[in-house]
Amino acid sequence: MNKYNHPGVPYFQHVSEHCIHYMSIDGVIFGFSENQLKVLLLRWKGTDEWSLPGGFIYKLESVDAAAGRIVQERTGLNQLYLKQFHVFGDANRYDQADTWQRTKMPLEGIKWSERTISIGYYALVNYSKVTPMPDLITDECRWWNIQDLPRLLFDHNHIIEVALHSLRRELNEQPLNHLLPDPFTIPELQRLHECILGTALDSRNFYKKMLASGQLERLPERRSGTSHKAPYLYRFQETQSGEILPEPGT
Amino acid sequence: MNKYNHPGVPYFQHVSEHCIHYMSIDGVIFGFSENQLKVLLLRWKGTDEWSLPGGFIYKLESVDAAAGRIVQERTGLNQLYLKQFHVFGDANRYDQADTWQRTKMPLEGIKWSERTISIGYYALVNYSKVTPMPDLITDECRWWNIQDLPRLLFDHNHIIEVALHSLRRELNEQPLNHLLPDPFTIPELQRLHECILGTALDSRNFYKKMLASGQLERLPERRSGTSHKAPYLYRFQETQSGEILPEPGT
DNA sequence: CCAAAAGTGTTCATTCTACACCCATGT
DNA sequence: ACATGGGTGTAGAATGAACACTTTTGG
Structure with a gap:
């Protein structure tokens, strides 16, 4: 796969035209199986690099709806519990050169904004009802044990940490039955x-x-x-x- | 003041050029005086309509920094406690036609995006150290008792409610001495x-x-x-x- | 001296923590 | 029968709510 046929390019062109620039959504999808808390991760096409599922907000789409759409597309679930937990808005959230080099994406096709503000949502889903599905720019979608994660792309290790802390703090008010x-x-x-x-x-x-x-x-x-x-x-x-x-x- | 000399027009032109579209920040600035919890509100130029102080994020500016800048400009404080508490992202957060009509802003000058996603921050400030200052598009900036608010522009009554609920929930972890x-x-x-x-x-x-x-x-x-x-x-x-x-x- | 609010102490109820013990099931 | 983990009970500690009482101050 070279830079001219990478499927990310048309995808980001579509996003650039229809979605809100400078913004994204990242979803920390929690599942529970074999006495382990797990999160759903994606492996980027042609690499060994993993990230959270994410996506963008259409110009007239509600943010909650966008988060729901993104999580649905990776899990196949049409009903799920979602909670917005934090906005990651640092101008230098992660080393962009390093991360984009790791993704093997052709830079000129995807760097459609100099930085991205990401709204973090966590989802509580029933592990056994999920059918993990990769998206256009990833090869593989699967569960990882939360205490056994690889080094992720972007600042996604940090985002998962914050998600887990939020969940921990809100434990007693959350409908854990979804898990x-x-x-x-x-x-x-x-x-x-x-x-x-x-x-x-x-x-x-x-x-x-x-x-x-x-x-x-x-x-x-x-x-x-x-x-x-x-x-x-x-x-x-x-x-x-x-x-x-x-x-x-x- | 007619539509051709409203100071909001050049302001929104500046914003449209340098800030992130579809996004804003709203600040719920809490103060405490005479045994009353208060919030700082702005009265829009030539109207009796009030709103929260708000603003926009420069393309390469950290979101926290933007929130700090916005609150500083209204209060004169250079050190303050800020907490991001919620993102208001509904596609129809408020009745746009109604709100913009109430502001008496010339619509064609300011509707630079069809909808706005707002990141809510609350600030805890020392009432006696604040010098309330209106901005370019407002005539007046002053404290209001929280249980005695008028009907505000946009969905700002709702935002204040959510801010207060957040503060209430986090009371014991927050540094209330700032108030x-x-x-x-x-x-x-x-x-x-x-x-x-x-x-x-x-x-x-x-x-x-x-x-x-x-x-x-x-x-x-x-x-x-x-x-x-x-x-x-x-x-x-x-x-x-x-x-x-x-x-x-x- | 009195009113008003600061500050200290005591009691009782509720909740949390540690641990003893019995029960059901597959091997 | 026994190992394993499910389920119930009980006692002491810690925390929280209700209320009695003394202290300090200005008038």
């Missing part, structure tokens, strides 16, 4: 909390706290198949909002 | 907490909590001049950072 199978067990919920917090929790205290919250509904069935006592299945009570963010009427 | 005289008394700090939270607090419990936090340093002097017992003066211990926001190196 779990439906229904789920309390031990599964505990593993998830532990992954997000990065600490071990006492299962007995965790139980009491969760049950006392009154938000959980115990189902009659249990999860069987393990070599020990079958745990009960739970569901969050229907107080949770499926969607995002406060925004006014006019 | 108070230096040094201050515990009762003053309590009034401030009460204004932000919108509830009354028990002064005796508040005392214990503040002293137990270990962040306060009692000075030998007291605040005298009132017709009752003179309260001690306090200062926050020097653990507070004067400035803003996490952002990476490259």
Whole structure:
């Protein structure tokens, strides 16, 4: 692949014409599987370099809608929980020469603005319902364990860190069920909390706290198949909002 | 003032040439005086319509720097505490026709993008050190009590609400001393907490909590001049950072 | 002396933390 | 039967809310 047929060039031409310049959206898509918190990453065409999924905002598109679109395209999900968590607006967020050289993109085709302000969103998705799909300029889309990430393009390692810290801070207000199978067990919920917090929790205290919250509904069935006592299945009570963010009427 | 000599026209021409399109910054500048939480508002030239101070980001300017510049220009302060709290990105954040008509700005001079994404920052400033200054397109800049605001231009009533909610949620992590005289008394700090939270607090419990936090340093002097017992003066211990926001190196 | 607000102390309830123990299941 | 992890209970510590009381100041 040489600079004249790289698919990024027409893509960035399209973006340059229809999207807002100097702005982008980066999505930290959290999933949970095998007791590990994971994020979805993309490998750029013809390279071993990975980045977060991202995209641009159409001139008349709501920012939330753009974030939703971007995450949908990589996951195949049509319903998801998204939260805007930070704007990365430093004039020198990352070393541009270095990063663009690593992407092997033909520079003249893609440097359509001298710098980019990125709005960070995190998504909480059900790992098993996601079909990871690369985009036009990437070869591969897959999950990575959050504590085992490679060095990413741009400032994306930093963005993931900030996303995780935000999630950690907001843990108790977030609908974590989006990250779990439906229904789920309390031990599964505990593993998830532990992954997000990065600490071990006492299962007995965790139980009491969760049950006392009154938000959980115990189902009659249990999860069987393990070599020990079958745990009960739970569901969050229907107080949770499926969607995002406060925004006014006019 | 007719449409041909409105100072907004050259201003927006300047902005259109040098700033990032489709983006703005709005600043919710909080102050505290006479036991009231206040915000700084601007009255648009030749109207009775008020809005938040705002502005635009130069193409190579850091977003935090832009926010700092905008707040400085209205307050005269060269050191201030700023916090990015939300991006308002709805494609139809407000009724554009209605708002621009209320501003009495000549539309053809100023509608340089069909919609605007606004990054909201709040600032905590020392009321007595602020010199409110209007900008090119406003006649007047002054403090308003937060629970006594007029109907503002754009979606600024909503933005202030979200700012206040953010501040309320982050109360305990924020350096509230920026809103108070230096040094201050515990009762003053309590009034401030009460204004932000919108509830009354028990002064005796508040005392214990503040002293137990270990962040306060009692000075030998007291605040005298009132017709009752003179309260001690306090200062926050020097653990507070004067400035803003996490952002990476490259 | 009195009113008003500062500042200290005590009590009770609630929540958090540590840990003992029993239960169910597959091997 | 036993190892493994699910699920319940109980006690002490820490935190938080309610309220009694003394102190200082100007008038």
